[in-house]
Amino acid sequence: MILLVALLMSSWCLGLSGAAALERIDKCGTRCSKGIRCKTKPHYFFQPPCQNPGEGLNVSIFQNVSLSTVMRCEGRQKCSLHLRIKTALQLAESIRGLSICTVTAGMMSNCEISSFKKASHQLKVEVENDCAEISPSQHVKITVKTVPSYCGITWTGTYKAPDCSNIDLQRNVPECITGRLSYKVIPEKKELRVNVSDMLEDHDYHLRLCKKDFICAGTGAHTLIKKEEPVKSATFSFPQPLPCLCIEGWSAVTDALRVQVCPFKDRMEELWVGINFDPLRETLSWEPACPVTAVVRLCQIRDDGVCVDLPRASQNVSRAKVSFTKVDPHPQLCMKFTTGSQSWTRCPFADSRFQAWELAETKREGHKSVEMSSRITANFSVELCVKPEGSDECKVSETSIIHVEKNKAVGLTLKGKLCNTCIQVKRLHIDFGATVTHCFQDCNKTSPLSLGISRQASKPLRWVVITAGICLSCIIIVTLSLHVMLTVYQKRKQKRDAGYTSEKQTDVAPECVISAFQTQALVPDSPPCWNTEKAILISD
Incomplete structure (x- = not known):
């Protein structure tokens, strides 16, 4: 068989x-x-x-x-x-x-x-x-x-x-002989090892890396293989395995036909990098590194990994730069790239580096509270909604417009029954932004549901005040401790000085020291003690 x-x-x-x-x-x-x-x-x-033709023709x-x-x-x-x-x-x-x-x-x-x-x-x-x-x-x-x-x-x-x-x-006509290229990718070194065979005899051979478009534009990596070299090979370094990155070879003759091989032509996922955000202009942009026919959309990623397209946030791209202006940076805001039947999603704000605002759940006085903090001064739409059991749709029951100052947190206090209750927050006056939904799981059936707003110092400001208070307390304690230590030191020094003086007086005239503590009637009758008055002053 x-x-x-x-x-x-x-x-x-x-x-x-x-x-x-x-x-x-x-x-x-x-x-x-x-x-x-x-x-x-x-x-x-x-x-x-x-x-003129004759008859019979x-x-x-x-x-x-x-x-x-x-x-x-x-x-x-x-x-x-x-x-x-x-x-x-x-x-x-x-x-x-x-x-x-x-x-x-x-x-x-x-x-x-x-x-x-x-x-x-x-x-x-x-x-x-x-x-x-x-x-x-x-x-x-x-x-x-x-x-x-x-x-x-x-x-x-x-x-x-x-x-x-x-x-x-290709094998026999000089105009068609391009040489045959084979290659090996060394990913850990980001290198391409290229071998040439069946090249035009008695001629040198050019090799280079290029990016393929209407023409193959050189990247600067180029080498000339001499006809005398026994091994016809070269090694090139590449920065990124782009699908348009190709190896091009041709004989060193005028108007030589060229051959190209593209080792990474199926690596389309390498194109969806280089997303940039300008926080001053609030502009999100992406420029393709290779010519590609694709559709670029902005979408909001859910907890289950599905990215839901935002309305009126779609652009076609081939070579030009794609830009979306008035964008609210948020970890849930992503870019979706679609070409053919395949799609890739990239979330440039996932690291929260450019996040302009956030929600945090707290509990105050027995009530649930969601605290909003923002790095910029902005207005927000806050919707209170309820999700019926077995449904993903949240029915809005109350809507408020909240103004949040820069670095000044705003608390959203919820009172009442919280079963299947959510709040939906979106920044206003922008063209493209995520609607953040925060839901509560526990239930409180004591009173009807209501939404309250309280303003307070932001967490960063509170931490500054607390830190300043701790530092001031430490300074006061250290100052008091130094004062106590100095007082004790001075008293001990005075006692040492007094004791030293007493010893000196005793050595010179002990009898006079004794007489100094007797009654005044005895002073005139004691001729040896001529310095009695001085001793009394010193003792005082």
């Missing part, structure tokens, strides 16, 4: 290669039917005007005219193309031969005259000529006339030569 399949595949491949191959000729010339002697010579002069004298291409080779990769013209001619006594002329765009007419002498028993002759050299993809106009030329007895036709997509031409 395997052998049979192999035989079938080989025969199929041979059939394809045979269909692609052209007939070879050793030399060109004109050939006539057996029994007819043909003599051909080029004709470079203007032919004389036609003559049929206007359909040329029959079964066919045109085809043959190849004449003088060696490997040195083949040329020739146009083969074949026709059957109904002879008459007055016809001595025929003229075959070929004309190509921008070239003069190339004519050959074949004269022949027919055998007496033949009335028809087949003539075949293959000396008209043509180029790949060339359009040729062919005119066949009798010699002498009779008015109205002419055959004209057009022919297009095979182009360089023909495998036989």
